[in-house]
Amino acid sequence: MPGGNPFGVHFVMMVEAIRTQGTDEQWERFGKRAENFEICGTYAQTELGHGSFLRGLETRADYDRATGEFVLNTPKLSAYKWWPGGLGHCSNYCLLVAQLYIDDEPKGLQMFFVQLRDEETHMPLPGIDIGEIGHKRGFYGVSNGFLGLKNVRIPRTNMLMRNAKVQPDGTFVKSPASVLTYFTMVMMRCVVTRDNATLLAMAATIATRYSAVRRQSPINPNEREPQIMDHVTQQLKLFPEIANAIAYQLSANKLWSLYHETYVDIERGDFTRLPELHNLSCVMKALCTADCNVGAERLRLACGGHGYLTSANMHLIVSSAAAACSYEGENTVLLLQVGRFLMKSWRAATEGKPLTPTASYLRGPARGETFGKWTGEWANIVAAIEYAAANKVRLAFESMSQRLAQGQTEAEAANGTGIELTQAAELHGRSFVAATFLAYVTGPTVSERSAALNRVLERLLELYLVHTALRHLSDILQVNC
Amino acid sequence: MPGGNPFGVHFVMMVEAIRTQGTDEQWERFGKRAENFEICGTYAQTELGHGSFLRGLETRADYDRATGEFVLNTPKLSAYKWWPGGLGHCSNYCLLVAQLYIDDEPKGLQMFFVQLRDEETHMPLPGIDIGEIGHKRGFYGVSNGFLGLKNVRIPRTNMLMRNAKVQPDGTFVKSPASVLTYFTMVMMRCVVTRDNATLLAMAATIATRYSAVRRQSPINPNEREPQIMDHVTQQLKLFPEIANAIAYQLSANKLWSLYHETYVDIERGDFTRLPELHNLSCVMKALCTADCNVGAERLRLACGGHGYLTSANMHLIVSSAAAACSYEGENTVLLLQVGRFLMKSWRAATEGKPLTPTASYLRGPARGETFGKWTGEWANIVAAIEYAAANKVRLAFESMSQRLAQGQTEAEAANGTGIELTQAAELHGRSFVAATFLAYVTGPTVSERSAALNRVLERLLELYLVHTALRHLSDILQVNC
Structure with missing residues (x-):
C-alpha cells in the first residue's frame, strides 16, 4: 500500500517499543491497550529542527520530585515534534522522545508515554498543540503530524523503564547497555x-x-x-x-x-558480529532506497x-x-558511517588483522595484490567490483591520513573526505549485493530449483553484473589499466 | 507555478494554433473570442491509445457533402482524447486533432474547432462525453481531461484551413508545406x-x-x-x-x-538550418528535462x-x-531521432561533405584523428566530451552498417542500434551544452560583466566541465587510452 496508513507507526514502532523498552507493569497498564487498538498512538522523535542529529533534540522532560511527575515542554519552535505518522488526526497517545532533566541536569534521551487527546471526544488535552503538517509528495494516508507541549504533566511511571530508570527521589539509573535501542534501529x-x-x-x-x-x-x-x-x-x-x-x-x-543470527548471538551475550550487521544494514538501506x-x-x-x-x-x-x-x-549520513567503518577495516587489513566476512575482499588489495585479467566471467566481474571498492576505500584512507597528518581533527578529516567515504561505502554495498546474487545462483540451492528457473536467474545475474560493471565502469577501468 | 494552471494550453497552444493555422475569417470568428477569454479551450491531440505515434490517432472526422459538415467520432475506447490540459473542467471549446476522411478515404490529421459545453450552463453538448482523468503525480491545477465524441457535427468552415483545405464539394487541397506545423513543435x-x-x-x-x-x-x-x-x-x-x-x-x-534566426531564414524561404534546429531542440528538450x-x-x-x-x-x-x-x-523517442540525424552527419563527415555547425566536431574523428593529450584545461575537457560523443556516433554507425549488411531493414537496424543511438545523442547534446558554456564564459561578452561575476561564472564552468567529464568518464577513458 504505497499511500501508507496512519496506524503503521502505532503498530510497528510504538507497540514494539513499549514491549521491548517498557517494564512488565507498563506493558500491562498501556502496552496491551495499544496492542489491542483500544488506544492509538505514534512514536514522536523527529523535530522541526533536528532529525539526523538525535542529540540535538530539544523537547524537555523535567522531573518534579515534589509531585513525582515529569513536566513536558517544547521550549522553542524548532523543538516541535514534526512528522510522526498518524499524529495528525489519528493518535490519542504517543511515545515521546525527550531530553530528560533532573535538577536541570541533562540525562540523555528517554521515551515517555503521553496522552494527547481525550479518548472519547478526541479533543486535544490542555497544553497539547497538535495538528497535521500538510500536503506531501506521497504517503497521503499517513497523517503526519506536529506536536507542541506546554507544562504537560505525566506520572513518573510513564517513562519507559526497562533499561534506564528514574527513582521517586530523582535518582537516575543509567541503562546497562544501549545495544537494545540501537538494535531496534x-x-x-x-x-x-x-x-x-x-x-x-x-x-x-x-x-x-x-x-x-x-x-x-x-x-x-x-x-x-x-x-x-x-x-x-x-x-x-x-x-x-x-x-x-x-x-x-x-x-x-x-x-x-x-540479523536473526546476530539476534541469537546477542541473546547469548556475543556481540562480535554486531558492527558488521550494523554497517551492512546502513549501506543496504541507503543503496536499496x-x-x-x-x-x-x-x-x-x-x-x-x-x-x-x-x-x-x-x-x-x-x-x-x-x-x-x-x-x-538519511542515506548520506548512513553512507558516511559505513565509510568510517571501512577506514577501520582498511587499517585492519593492512595490519593483517581479522576482517569481518563482508569486508574480507579488502585483504588482497591491502596487501598490494592487483586485480589481474578481465575475463568477463561472473566471479571475475564480482571481483572487479570488489577491487574497485577496495580502491575507493584506499583513496579515502589516504585522504584521511593526509588530512590527519596536516593536523586536522578526525572529524574535520572525515568531513573533508566525505565524498570519497560515501563512494567507498556505495561500492562496498554493491560488492555485497553482487557477491550475494552470485552465491545464490551458483550455490547449493541450485538443485532445489527447476532448470527453467535457474536459467532465468542466471540471465538476471549476468545482466545485473554487466549493468553494475557498466555503471561503475570508470572505477573499474581505473583498477584494470 | 509548478502546479500548472488549466488555461495554459488554451493560451499557449489553442490561440496560437488558430492564429497560425486558421484563416483570417476563422481568426475573426472564434480566434479573437478565444484570445479574449470569452471562450476557453484546449488542444486535444493525445489519445488513450496513441501519443508518440501521431499517425496512429483514431479520432475520425468524416466529411458529409450533403450538409457541408464534418461528423466527429471516437470509434473505440483507445481513441478517447486523454490528457488535454484544462479539458476536464475548464473548456467549452477545443481544437480537435482528428483523421480527416472524405468518402472513407484518409486525408491525414487535421485540426477542427469544436464546441464541447454550453457557454452559459457549461453542460456538455449532445454526443460529448467529457471529464477529468483523475489524480496525478503533479500539475494538480491543470484539470487534464478525456473526451469522446459520438456523431458530433460541425460546419465545414470549422476545420483550420490556412494550409490544407476541404472545399464544399469535398475536394481536398493538400497543405503546400508541412513545415509550419512542424515548426510549432x-x-x-x-x-x-x-x-x-x-x-x-x-x-x-x-x-x-x-x-x-x-x-x-x-x-x-x-x-x-x-x-x-x-x-x-x-x-x-x-x-x-x-x-x-x-x-x-x-x-x-x-x-x-x-530558433529566431531560423524563423527569419524560413520567412525568406531558406530552410538550410531547419534540420539542425530541429535536432538541437529535440536533444536539448530531452537532456534538459x-x-x-x-x-x-x-x-x-x-x-x-x-x-x-x-x-x-x-x-x-x-x-x-x-x-x-x-x-x-517522449525523451527516448526524441533521442532516437537525433541519433538518426547523427548517422547522416557521420556519413557526411566520412565523405568530406559539409556538416552543420553543431556537428562539425565529428569531422576530425571521422578522418581518424585522435583526441591527443588530456590537459584538464577547459577547451581540452570540451574536446574530450566531443571525442567521446564522436566515438559513440561511430559505434552506432558501425552497428547500423553491420545490421544493414546482414539484410535488416533500415528500421530494424535502427531499433537494434537503439541504445547506441540514444547514447550518441546524449553525448552530442552534452557537447553542445559544454561548448556553449565555454564560449559564453570566454567569449566577447566577458567585457560586459563585472570581474566578480566573471570569476563566479568561471568556477561554475569548471565545475560543470569536471562534473560532466566524471559523469562520462568511462566514455572519455575509452577514447583517451
Whole structure:
C-alpha cells in the first residue's frame, strides 16, 4: 500500500517499543491497550529542527520530585515534534522522545508515554498543540503530524523503564547497555531494505505488464504496431530494473538472515558480529532506497504519460522510495558511517588483522595484490567490483591520513573526505549485493530449483553484473589499466 | 507555478494554433473570442491509445457533402482524447486533432474547432462525453481531461484551413508545406527546455537557501552545529546542480537565438538550418528535462524530510520536470531521432561533405584523428566530451552498417542500434551544452560583466566541465587510452 496508513507507526514502532523498552507493569497498564487498538498512538522523535542529529533534540522532560511527575515542554519552535505518522488526526497517545532533566541536569534521551487527546471526544488535552503538517509528495494516508507541549504533566511511571530508570527521589539509573535501542534501529533498516526491494519489484512488474499490453510506433512501416517491449530502448529501461529488484530481494533476505543470527548471538551475550550487521544494514538501506527511487522513476517513465497518473500506482511507489531515502537514517549520513567503518577495516587489513566476512575482499588489495585479467566471467566481474571498492576505500584512507597528518581533527578529516567515504561505502554495498546474487545462483540451492528457473536467474545475474560493471565502469577501468 | 494552471494550453497552444493555422475569417470568428477569454479551450491531440505515434490517432472526422459538415467520432475506447490540459473542467471549446476522411478515404490529421459545453450552463453538448482523468503525480491545477465524441457535427468552415483545405464539394487541397506545423513543435521544445532550465535553477535556489539556514550535526563535537552547507557531501549535492542550471540556462538561450534566426531564414524561404534546429531542440528538450528531473530530485533530497512537504515546493518542481520527460515528444523517442540525424552527419563527415555547425566536431574523428593529450584545461575537457560523443556516433554507425549488411531493414537496424543511438545523442547534446558554456564564459561578452561575476561564472564552468567529464568518464577513458 504505497499511500501508507496512519496506524503503521502505532503498530510497528510504538507497540514494539513499549514491549521491548517498557517494564512488565507498563506493558500491562498501556502496552496491551495499544496492542489491542483500544488506544492509538505514534512514536514522536523527529523535530522541526533536528532529525539526523538525535542529540540535538530539544523537547524537555523535567522531573518534579515534589509531585513525582515529569513536566513536558517544547521550549522553542524548532523543538516541535514534526512528522510522526498518524499524529495528525489519528493518535490519542504517543511515545515521546525527550531530553530528560533532573535538577536541570541533562540525562540523555528517554521515551515517555503521553496522552494527547481525550479518548472519547478526541479533543486535544490542555497544553497539547497538535495538528497535521500538510500536503506531501506521497504517503497521503499517513497523517503526519506536529506536536507542541506546554507544562504537560505525566506520572513518573510513564517513562519507559526497562533499561534506564528514574527513582521517586530523582535518582537516575543509567541503562546497562544501549545495544537494545540501537538494535531496534538496525531492525528498522532491515525492514526498510526489504520493503524497498519489494517496491522496486512492484514497479518493474507494472511497467513490464504495461510494455506487453501497450502497442506503439511500428518498427517497420506498414507492419502492425509492436508491443513496446519490442523496442530495444524499452528493454533497457525494464530488464536491468528487474535484475536490480531480484538482486535486492536476495541480498535483503541475506541481511535478514544475518540479523536473526546476530539476534541469537546477542541473546547469548556475543556481540562480535554486531558492527558488521550494523554497517551492512546502513549501506543496504541507503543503496536499496536510492536505487529503488531512481529505478522506480525510470520504470514510471517507461510507462509514458500513463505512468504519471495516480491510478497507475507508479508515482506512489516512487514517492514511497523517495521518502525512504530520508527517513530511518538519511542515506548520506548512513553512507558516511559505513565509510568510517571501512577506514577501520582498511587499517585492519593492512595490519593483517581479522576482517569481518563482508569486508574480507579488502585483504588482497591491502596487501598490494592487483586485480589481474578481465575475463568477463561472473566471479571475475564480482571481483572487479570488489577491487574497485577496495580502491575507493584506499583513496579515502589516504585522504584521511593526509588530512590527519596536516593536523586536522578526525572529524574535520572525515568531513573533508566525505565524498570519497560515501563512494567507498556505495561500492562496498554493491560488492555485497553482487557477491550475494552470485552465491545464490551458483550455490547449493541450485538443485532445489527447476532448470527453467535457474536459467532465468542466471540471465538476471549476468545482466545485473554487466549493468553494475557498466555503471561503475570508470572505477573499474581505473583498477584494470 | 509548478502546479500548472488549466488555461495554459488554451493560451499557449489553442490561440496560437488558430492564429497560425486558421484563416483570417476563422481568426475573426472564434480566434479573437478565444484570445479574449470569452471562450476557453484546449488542444486535444493525445489519445488513450496513441501519443508518440501521431499517425496512429483514431479520432475520425468524416466529411458529409450533403450538409457541408464534418461528423466527429471516437470509434473505440483507445481513441478517447486523454490528457488535454484544462479539458476536464475548464473548456467549452477545443481544437480537435482528428483523421480527416472524405468518402472513407484518409486525408491525414487535421485540426477542427469544436464546441464541447454550453457557454452559459457549461453542460456538455449532445454526443460529448467529457471529464477529468483523475489524480496525478503533479500539475494538480491543470484539470487534464478525456473526451469522446459520438456523431458530433460541425460546419465545414470549422476545420483550420490556412494550409490544407476541404472545399464544399469535398475536394481536398493538400497543405503546400508541412513545415509550419512542424515548426510549432520545434518552438514548443525550445519553450520546454527553457522552462526546465528555470525549474532546475528554482530547485537549486531553494535547496541552497535551506542549506544556509539549516544547521545540523556538529563537525567537531562540542562546537555549534554548522550550516549544513559546510558538510562536503552537501556541497556535492548542491554545487553541480547550480552549475547544471546555469549551463542549461545559457544553452537554452542559445537555442532560442537559433530558433529566431531560423524563423527569419524560413520567412525568406531558406530552410538550410531547419534540420539542425530541429535536432538541437529535440536533444536539448530531452537532456534538459531528464537532468532537471534527476537534479531537482537530488536537490529535494538535499532538503531532507522538509523537501518532502508540498510547502517546500520541491516535489512540485520535480513533478513538473518528470512530466516534461514524457510530453511534447517522449525523451527516448526524441533521442532516437537525433541519433538518426547523427548517422547522416557521420556519413557526411566520412565523405568530406559539409556538416552543420553543431556537428562539425565529428569531422576530425571521422578522418581518424585522435583526441591527443588530456590537459584538464577547459577547451581540452570540451574536446574530450566531443571525442567521446564522436566515438559513440561511430559505434552506432558501425552497428547500423553491420545490421544493414546482414539484410535488416533500415528500421530494424535502427531499433537494434537503439541504445547506441540514444547514447550518441546524449553525448552530442552534452557537447553542445559544454561548448556553449565555454564560449559564453570566454567569449566577447566577458567585457560586459563585472570581474566578480566573471570569476563566479568561471568556477561554475569548471565545475560543470569536471562534473560532466566524471559523469562520462568511462566514455572519455575509452577514447583517451
